[in-house]
Amino acid sequence: xxxxxxxxxxxxxxxxxxxxxxxxxxxxxxxxxxxxxxxxxxxxxxxxxxxxxxxxxxxxxxxxxxxxxxxxxxxxxxxxxxxxxxxxxxxxxxxxxxxxxxxxxxxxxxxxxxxxxxxxxxxxxxxxxxxxxxxxxxxxxxxxxxxxxxxxxxxxxxxxxxxxxxxxxxxxxxxxxxxxxxxxxxxxxxxxxxxxxxxxxxxxxxxxxxxxxxxxxxxxxxxxxxxxxxxxxxxxxxxxxxxxxxxxxxxxxxxxxxxxxxxxxxxxxxxxxxxxxxxxxxxxxxxxxxxxxxxxxxxxxxxxxxxxxxxxxxxxxxxxxxxxxxxxxxxxxxxxxxxxxxxxxxxxxxxxxxxxxxxxxxxxxxxxxxxxxxxxxxxxxxxxxxxxxxxxxxxxxxxxxxxxxxxxxxxxxxxxxxxxxxxxxxxxxxxxxxxxxxxxxxxxxxxxxxxxxxxxxxxxxxxxxxxxxxxxxxxxxxxxxxxxxxxxxxxxxxxxxxxxxxxxxxxxxxxxxxxxxxxxxxxxxxxxxxxxxxxxxxxxxxxxxxxxxxxxxxxxxxxxxxxxxxxxxxxxxxxxxxxxxxxxxxxxxxxxxxxxxxxxxxxxxxxxxxxxxxxxxxxxxxxxxxxxxxxx
Amino acid sequence: xxxxxxxxxxxxxxxxxxxxxxxxxxxxxxxxxxxxxxxxxxxxxxxxxxxxxxxxxxxxxxxxxxxxxxxxxxxxxxxxxxxxxxxxxxxxxxxxxx
Numbered sequence: 126x127x128x129x130x131x132x133x134x135x136x137x138x139x140x141x142x143x144x145x146x147x148x149x150x151x152x153x154x155x156x157x158x159x160x161x162x163x164x165x166x167x168x169x170x171x172x173x174x175x176x177x178x179x180x181x182x183x184x185x186x187x188x189x190x191x192x193x194x195x196x197x198x199x200x201x202x203x204x205x206x207x208x209x210x211x212x213x214x215x216x217x218x219x220x221x222x223x224x225x226x227x228x229x230x231x232x233x234x235x236x237x238x239x240x241x242x243x244x245x246x247x248x249x250x251x252x253x254x255x256x257x258x259x260x261x262x263x264x265x266x267x268x269x270x271x272x273x274x275x276x277x278x279x280x281x282x283x284x285x286x287x288x289x290x291x292x293x294x295x296x297x298x299x300x301x302x303x304x305x306x307x308x309x310x311x312x313x314x315x316x317x318x319x320x321x322x323x324x325x326x327x328x329x330x331x332x333x334x335x336x337x338x339x340x341x342x343x344x345x346x347x348x349x350x351x352x353x354x355x356x357x358x359x360x361x362x363x364x365x366x367x368x369x370x371x372x373x374x375x376x377x378x379x380x381x382x383x384x385x386x387x388x389x390x391x392x393x394x395x396x397x398x399x400x401x402x403x404x405x406x407x408x409x410x411x412x413x414x415x416x417x418x419x420x421x422x423x424x425x426x427x428x429x430x431x432x433x434x435x436x437x438x439x440x441x442x443x444x445x446x447x448x449x450x451x452x453x454x455x456x457x458x459x460x461x462x463x464x465x466x467x468x469x470x471x472x473x474x475x476x477x478x479x480x481x482x483x484x485x486x487x488x489x490x491x492x493x494x495x496x497x498x499x500x501x502x503x504x505x506x507x508x509x510x511x512x513x514x515x516x517x518x519x520x521x522x523x524x525x526x527x528x529x530x531x532x533x534x535x536x537x538x539x540x541x542x543x544x545x546x547x548x549x550x551x552x553x554x555x556x557x558x559x560x561x562x563x564x565x566x567x568x569x570x571x572x573x574x575x576x577x578x579x580x581x582x583x584x585x586x587x588x589x590x591x592x593x594x595x596x597x598x599x600x601x602x603x604x605x606x607x608x609x610x611x612x613x614x615x616x617x618x619x620x621x622x623x624x625x626x627x628x629x630x631x632x633x634x635x636x637x638x639x640x641x642x643x644x645x646x647x648x649x650x651x652x653x654x655x656x657x658x659x660x661x662x663x664x665x666x667x668x669x670x671x672x673x674x675x676x677x678x679x680x681x682x683x684x685x686x687x688x689x690x691x692x693x694x695x696x697x698x699x700x701x702x703x704x705x706x707x708x709x710x711x712x713x714x715x716x717x718x719x720x721x722x723x724x725x726x727x728x729x730x731x732x733x734x735x736x737x738x739x740x741x742x743x744x745x746x747x748x749x750x751x752x753x754x755x756x757x
Numbered sequence: 758x759x760x761x762x763x764x765x766x767x768x769x770x771x772x773x774x775x776x777x778x779x780x781x782x783x784x785x786x787x788x789x790x791x792x793x794x795x796x797x798x799x800x801x802x803x804x805x806x807x808x809x810x811x812x813x814x815x816x817x818x819x820x821x822x823x824x825x826x827x828x829x830x831x832x833x834x835x836x837x838x839x840x841x842x843x844x845x846x847x848x849x850x851x852x853x854x855x
Contacts, residue, residue: 432833436803437832439799439803440834533837534834537834537835537836537839540828540839541825541826541829545822545826551822551826552829553825553826553829577829577830577831578830581829581830735819740814
């Protein structure tokens with residue numbers, strides 16, 4: 126009995142386990158329950174509070190901050206604005222909430238977004254009333270990714286709002302309506318905690334997304350307000366949404382009987398921690414896996430069943446030439462870009478989002494619920510349909526052919542990375558050299574043109590590396606700030622931020638200030654090819670008039686030729702420029718050593734570009750200085 | 758010719774027809790037979806047409822770079838097919854080989 130009590134108090138067994146153990150030790154049920162009642166106050170985290178609510182008196186901002194803390198906030202991401210003043214006053218009495226400052230509202234949101242994606246918690250940001258337009262680009266990215274963010278700003282005082290006066294305009298909230306799950310202007314100080322709770326609740330419930338609240342500054346400063354603050358437990362809504370058993374049975378039957386099924390995975394898999402169960406399901410039926418564009422890697426990308434993006438499927442079908450006869454979408458949004466994969470094919474869609482499921486594609490089966498629960502239920506259903514021997518007979522050929530194919534493709538990528546060399550640096554070699562030195566459980570924060578640039582090289586899986594980014598929204602100007610947020614969420618994992626030069630120049634220099642101020646050891650790697658390559662391919666590749674005239678109007682970034690290490694140097698961040706592939710290994714080594722010492726590092730790798738328009742050196746050569754008639 | 762290439766040859770028409778690429782295949786007359794051609798037709802056409810690609814004035818070294826770049830971007834080439842694909846592009850389309 127003593128050992129059972131020790132295990133219960135130390136959290137090693139549950140209450141139910143304790144009762145079972147007591148019964149097994151020949152104690153009667155009544156005696157066991159009595160023992161549990163006696164010891165329960167000592168069980169960590171298990172005692173229920175006397176009340177879920179407590180009364181607090183303070184300023185409006187005090188109520189906001191105390192409710193944030195109860196909701197689980199560790200960090201307060203802010204940028205400067207006089208409206209943040211009342212919250213700063215509140216921090217004096219709430220030192221447990223760590224403030225992290227950015228120098229621009231858009232970066233407040235990207236840092237909070239990176240934090241939320243890496244921690245699984247809701248991120249909280251606050252900025253000036255007039256900073257809303259700056260913030261909205263990354264708010265849009267967060268909405269596209271369904272990232273749970275609670276965003277606040279101040280507002281004109283209640284006696285002046287709606288007058289088009291200083292820093293005021295009508296209908297502020299309407300501006301971000303498409304980018305937010307919910308928005309509000311809170312004008313009653315005694316209800317501030319209530320609105321804060323609501324923002325957290327709506328933001329965090331699956332599928333997540335940003336919420337936005339404006340509070341007139343005089344409301345935040347209002348003194349001696351009394352309100353109820355609710356404990357975090359009151360906000361912790363269980364989301365164990367079980368799928369319909371009949372649909373599970375139907376879907377499992379489709380999958381089991383298919384001769385050439387295909388699994389298409391998206392970000393809801395990672396958001397619901399469904400990867401392990403999904404791997405079990407895929408292996409059970411030997412279903413090849415293709416990845417929807419996602420800010421996570423939703424299936425281990427070095428797995429024998431992992432094919433890559435959907436367009437890579439055709440190559441697999443050359444070694445397993447049976448038309449796809451069951452298409453299973455797990456957590457991605459439809460439609461797929463190439464509809465030939467789903468037209469006329471039984472399609473199964475599993476999603477936590479009732480708004481998304483079946484929205485754009487006719488379905489043979491719709492599975493609504495948490496994806497981890499759906500995957501586990503499908504595994505059980507398949508097991509009930511066939512013996513292990515029968516399953517083996519149905520799947521062994523497909524598994525062998527797919528595994529041989531993916532192994533050959535992976536070896537090709539490794540060879541491509543290892544053998545690419547020269548100056549400017551081929552980016553595959555940059556990736557190859559990075560992976561030689563990075564920690565095995567590093568986090569890669571990516572804002573590059575195509576996700577395969579990272580998915581081809583880094584082993585992303587549970588217990589290995591983690592991929593975060595690029596956003597589904599793809600509005601550039603997110604990655605550097607996001608990587609700072611990721612490091613705040615995961616301080617004991619190495620974080621490398623992969624950026625293009627074009628993406629970095631979307632206002633991301635600002636985030637270097639935050640990295641330097643708070644000693645956030647992230648290595649920012651800029652693949653600097655002096656152009657917006659992806660858009661140039663699309664524009665010049667269409668062979669329009671500009672292409673025929675050999676004119677590159679907007680994709681050339683080579684003049685001025687930006688040295689990103691000098692930008693970093695302005696923020697007291699060391700860095701290195703790499704011109705040749707031979708210089709990569711020592712520069713990466715220096716960068717990772719700097720991270721160990723607790724400082725960020727900038728690696729500016731001059732990479733090679735090619736393809737449509739790469740040979741065009743024309744860009745608009747316009748000089749205002751030459752237009753002058755007065756040298757002033 | 759390895760087994761995979763033989764298999765590709767047998768299945769390529771079925772696949773192209775299945776996915777509406779027969780027209781594209783018919784338009785690939787400038788691509789002479791030879792080792793590497795089937796990989797080019799199967800893998801590269803999944804993402805882009807071939808006409809402009811081979812019209813670009815590229816050196817043999819450029820073609821090596823491009824094959825590696827495309828593989829790294831996700832082009833599902835098998836390791837054993839890299840050499841043939843690269844040589845096919847270099848022999849037929851590199852400006853320093855003409």
